[in-house]
Amino acid sequence: MTQIFEILLGGIAQGAVYCLIAVGLSLVYGASRILNFAHGSFYSLGGYIAWFLVVGYFNLPLWLAFIIAIPILALCGIGIEYLVIRPLRGSANWKINTIMVTLGLAFIMDNGVQILFGPGTKTIPAFTEGILTLGGITLSYYKIWMFVISLGLVGSLGYFLTYTRYGQAVRAVSQDIQGASQLGINVNQVYALTFGLAVVMTGVAGILLAPIFLISPLGGWGPFLKAFVIVVLGGLGSTKGAFFAAFILGVLEAFVIFYLGPNLVMPAWLVVLVAVLMVRPKGLFGVWEN
């Protein structure tokens, strides 16, 4: 029984980080209909920035690396939206074009970090060690922190989207672009902001998971694929959907790893995805049919 609780809690902690990755992907898709194929590369980028600051060159403490990495990630996101994606918007087939361009960007980023830091895996030491034992259940402090930080960030995003006027404007843009622009909302600014936020969140996830999953040039593709499944399960463009789907799949993953082995995680996710889509083609909280 305690073992089941342990698996459950571990899955929830993992789900919180997946949530961080998936919510950003969903936010950008919801606001600007862009499926960012470089999302996983930004996850790796977060890990590399932290490694660079903590292990590789500066020996800074990890909390300081977080503080330095966040504005760098935000600027990367905003800059790429402005320089790479905005010029394409509105042209013929721009949605397909942005997919191709972000895919190209992913290749450039992946190969870029490989040239800079080499093909081998890197790691960052966990910023806290030790294990919490509570009524027979053991859980590492690191996983607890991972959960708290991820949920804190996702919760702040939820608060921003629900209760602030600018957050309302982001939702307005995702529901009706012309309607939003008619009211004086600067739609381009909203696109850039959502892109920046998404990159920050996935980058932070990359840092948080670095002690567990290691950092490598292609290490972002796994999380990206998982985030994609989460977003589709939750309903394309629904941040609320991505939130719940991340926890459902995180817990499922923990149980599959324990009882069936890690190789069956993705097949199990896909079975759940297909089963849900057969009943609800829009996903759990989706608005759009396709």
Add this chain to the structure above:
Amino acid sequence: MLEVTDINVFYDDFHVLHNASIAVEKGELVAVIGANGHGKSTLLKAVCGLIPVKNGGIIFKQRSIVGSPAPSLVSNGLVYVAEDRRLFPDMTVLENLQLGAFLPDARKHERRNLEHVFELYPRLAERRDQLCRTLSGGEAQMVALGRGLMSNPDMMAIDEPSLGLAPNLTEAMLKTIVALNKEGMTILIVEQSLTLLKGMIDRVYSIEEGVVKTTSSNELQEVL
């Protein structure tokens, strides 16, 4: 307040508006009428910066606004109310209205304007927490107009507010528009039929195949 001189608008190669000119003075209620597909909505959208104007002049409050993007027009005091309403379906009535006051200037007057909207449409006060996707056509139109008012405009450009509404709702809607005008709001309205606005309008332009004609008062009687 608004002076449009000889504007030409194209959809790709198709010439929609031919040297269209209209004028709206402060405090006036001016109507543009014409059959479907003759360019009424295009005229309104071009004035409000939602589609590009090829050439010609648009002066609003003594300043040229040709090529200005919609957000800067809103902060200037020109608000467009779309015929298809353009509400945010998964947000509440209140959130839709609040977003009308998104810009800083409008936000200063948010509370007063919200009271005004609820006074004008008590129905919206009752439904303030309801999602807009669940509203009836008449209620949705009220939110669209109310949201326009929340932007604290000097002039409202209203595109076919009667579209898709039952005759009794249309009448109620046009009454509130006339009431707004009586309070001093400058209004440019596009409609197919003006029967219900008889006696309330300062000037009417008719539009036929993209050509705007000023309607004399005699003709106006016939039209009405």
